[in-house]
Amino acid sequence: MSLGIVMLVHDALDRAEQLVRHWATHDCPVVVHVDAYVTQDDFANFTAALDDLDNVRFCKRRHCEWGTWSLVAASQTASEAMLETFPDVQHVLLASGSCLPLRPISEMRAYLSNRSQTDFIESATTEDVPWTIGGLDIERFTLRFPFSWKRQRRLFDYYVSIQRKLDLKRTIPFGLIPHLGSQWWCLTRATLSAILNDPQRPRFDQYFRRVWIPDESYYQTLARRHSSRIESRSLTLSKFDFQGKPHVFYDDHLQLLRRSDCFVARKAWRYADKLYDSFLSDQPTVVTGAEPNPGKIDRIFTKAIERRTKGRPGLYMPSRFPRDGHEGNITAARYTVLEGFSELFDGFEDWLADVVSARVHGHLFAEDKAHFAGGAPEFFGALTDSAKLRDYNPKAFLTNLIWNTRGERQCFQYGPSDNQDLSWVMAKDTNARIYVVSGAWAVPLFHSNRNFSDIRREAARLQKLESEHLTVLRSGHARARTQIWSLADFVLNPTEPLQTVLDDIGLRQPGALPKLPKMKPLQGFGQFLQDLKNQGMHPYLMGDFPAGHDLVPTARIQRKPYLVK
Known part of the structure; x- marks a missing residue:
């Protein structure tokens, strides 16, 4: 007994x-x-x-x-x-x-x-x-x-x-x-x-x-x-x-x-x-011996809740009639914001710059400085990489950059470690195309050699910041085109999200399928998240990573063919 x-x-x-x-x-x-x-x-x-x-x-x-x-x-x-x-x-x-x-x-x-x-x-x-x-x-x-x-x-x-x-x-x-x-x-x-x-x-x-x-x-x-x-x-x-x-x-x-x-x-x-x-x-039942894995159905419930609370595009119901927005376009042209990709892939910015028709920057709103493409100290519009000047008015920094590069698609990285004053600006901008891998900031922490108590404290801080940022992106006032994948969903099938990003930005050579960037090793990442839970921190933005075994990507989605005339 x-x-x-x-x-x-x-x-x-x-x-x-x-x-x-x-x-x-x-x-x-x-x-x-x-x-x-x-x-x-x-x-x-x-x-x-x-x-x-x-x-x-x-x-x-x-x-x-x-x-x-x-x-x-x-x-x-x-x-x-x-x-x-x-x-x-x-x-x-x-x-x-x-x-x-x-x-x-x-x-x-x-x-x-x-x-x-x-x-x-x-x-x-x-x-x-x-x-x-x-x-x-x-x-x-x-x-x-x-x-x-x-x-x-x-x-x-x-x-x-x-x-x-x-x-x-x-x-x-x-x-x-x-x-x-x-x-x-x-x-x-x-x-x-x-x-x-x-x-x-x-x-x-x-x-x-x-x-x-x-x-x-x-x-x-x-x-x-x-x-x-x-x-x-x-x-x-x-x-x-x-x-x-x-x-x-x-x-x-x-x-x-x-x-x-x-x-x-x-x-x-x-x-x-x-x-x-x-x-x-x-009746006899097959004994699986599997680890309990509620994450298998979490995605279905998440989608059901999203459907219930947000409805479908173009379907207006009295219970969730949208509030009127009186603000026009904030910026002059479309741009792409990528969150979590550079943390998950080695050399992601260089890879992306080689395959798309866009100027690919690093973290423009990083704490130390603005990481322009190619490490340039200045950029169009008399912009410098000074964090102090940029943070004096981050909205003006962004609008200036987009105005002075009309005709060339701009793409930059963003995350919870960056200046968060820009969250609402981008969320309300109809020109923004924002792609988020939630919880990807935990990958660098996983590979760091820091004291685990420091990791737990930093993870809690970053998760709180990203959670607030995602709340902004999902707000009824947001006008940006946003797609959010949990880290677990992304790792299971990285091809489809990357395909979405590439199709939106545009490939340099439309007929060629680029080789995917190398993903950073995640062996033992599930146990790392469980260790955070055991220390009293609740990592919920990453999706479900089983503690007992590593996630294995499913069958890859084939790229749709391009017709060349």
Whole structure:
């Protein structure tokens, strides 16, 4: 016996019964917390239906409400019962009554047995998570939240605003560094016992009672205090939309969930008979041994969210009618901005200059100086490479350069290390053609020999800058033609993005297919990102790089033929 399940149930008791039975009959003891809002008759029927299983227990019930301490208290009660009743359990998984196992339980137990000292819990500092909204990131821990966000929204907002105006702040208990992450964790017995038996637990519990959404921060913070090894990821696939609401999986997601290689998915629709029949079946299943890889479906969800929030070109819906823009063209001619390419390829600027009909510059807005093509100290328009002069008015620098080179396409590199004052200027410019490989700035850090703590700090800084820049590019006010690839998507198929760039700029010899530049080695890059996660930094702009193996490019897209008359 190596895996125990702590399950929080509040509705769909028929499906919860199926799930409890599935876990229990595959040698996983289960401790169930049933919400006190469930009627006594329904609770009695539920417990009676599972009475034949000797490795299922029910703990003390309490009323639970989203975003409040009650959810943490329920998991504490159930976890204490699990540790006390089942001494052979070495890992404890927190699940809900709608968390559906996607792979054989025996495979999950074997996976955890091979990682007996590892805690699987998403745990990142407040500065590094992308999902906090409404300004409540570190304020989750420094303000008080005695009112329910769902039931008492006006009181909630009013009390938050009063605390901000009066500058009332709570003191974070000494020894705690706030971390956030998914509430669905899988902890070792040692770590969970240490959290529940911490001598300072009464003080910590009292503090977290007034933290907003403590189920996303309590275990995530205390695990950093007690764990010897953390894999900052959840074994449960849990997807959220742009409003922070969880995605629900239906029958038509069956093949999608199978491709994820994840162990558990939340949350499955209670009437998705095909999902439950397929994944809870006792028929022989092929054991893949694959590392959980939610990135396989992340791209699909990302595209779905983008389609939902942005719609399609030319389709105007009342829910997202575009705001009028009154600004004309900022510059005089088209130009190309490349972000992340020179960081990913060796000699990229020289290669590009040889194959396209354009003037290819380096980082024109670099911190040290303007890197003009060929290393020239001056350029058309009486422009010099002085960073001080350029940064006096970076917009004028750009417009001057484009005006004085009309008739010749200009192309330059850009990134989070460059002057960010130009982000909105380029985003609003209809002449700008911007191509971004998000997260590519991590490649030079990966190849550097710097101290890892310095790398982690620099990575967090650059990621924050690039995230803000991408937000600008995706803004409804942006007018530039922009294409963004995550680093993982680009590495899997570099030919198609490069083809897009070359077609837009124009080749010197249209009939010839240039040899692609040499990509910098990325062996071990996935583990490098995982190490950043394990140190509390959440690298989310790169896409999904599995820690266990390197990404291998897929079949290359053939270049479309050119007809020469």
